[in-house]
Amino acid sequence: MKLLLLALSLFGASFAQFSETAQNTIVEIHNDLRSKVALGEVEIGGSQHSPATNMIKIRWSPASARTAQNYANTCPDAPSGLPNVGENLYFEYSKKKPTSLDKFGPNAANSWAEDFDIYGWNSVIFDQETQDSGIGYASQMVWARTGYIGCGVKNCGVDLNTFTQDYRIVVVCHYREMGNVIDDPIYEEGEVCTNCPAFRSCEEETGLCL
Template identity: 30%
Template sequence: SCSQIRDIVDGHNSRRLQLAQGAVPGHPAASVMKYMVWDEELAAKARKWASKNVFDHNPDKTIGSGRFKTGENLYFFGSSNPDAKINIEQGLSAWFDEYKDYSYGPMTMSLFDGSSQVQIGHYTQMAWADTTYVGCGLSQYSEGGMKTFLLVCNYGPSGNILGQVPYTASEEGSEGLFCSIGDCSVPYGDNC
């Protein structure tokens, strides 16, 4: 829904603005942080993957248009409450709160191969300065008295590139987010 799209885009951009301004504890300010907008091609891919109801990453990091490789975040929520609803903000917070376990620096294989005891890849994808587009899909599944939700967000261009940092650190930080696509006046897509 348009409400969910706004929550997703605004939730990403508000956190990216905190990074740009140096307001995330223990993390340097970003010199340039791009404004993120909704992308329907990424959303279609995310919806298709979410519909499988499998809590696992999609091995396909491409999109039909070939514009860029994609990154992906997953959030799973389950409840025995039959009236349960997905809380998108809770998912975004869970991803971003991984900043507490990440020390700013280049991406290394040990951060992603399981040898590290912490997860930081959701946070670093959200914080990846060059990522401009986000598109998400949501599935709901009920079985055995449990109601489960899966939120899949795809990102483009992808982040978490080995040897690179999520963003360039700055002593001063920046006052706002940088619109790199020419027109950020329609951040929620053409239909919202």
């Protein structure tokens, strides 16, 4: 019985994920950015981007969260290369051992969103130039056809490679459908919410397809 409980405990720990509150915040940050893009409210470098006809309102996926957590548990330094899965990575260092990892999910999402302001965003077509510009994490956040996200987080312990030997926190988010497909549009330009995918309706307030 004790062995069974231990096994269940270890199994649960390996699939530990963000709390429901953190999940909701991560989704909210994504949908806030997606809504701004959909409504044509994004201005970068003095250039106003056109509205989107087909921006889906993203939802949390427990299945994607599991695959993201599995990869986060490996304390990665580079993308996983999983086929047909969009993936964003985030690394943060903490001088003190975190008592909760929930804050790192929103930190990750906000950091990725800032890439548009840092690197610019010149085209809604994800061509090679766009890929090389450094906005890949941000463009995955607003990839119109992406409908689901799930994220995992791991405290990888003290990083002996850092001078101050801080704790290294890794966040992994997986997206379906996968974004950042070369030469595909990040979204379809046109009148807000007029070309939602089949069986989805327009949420006029946000400009997102439900």
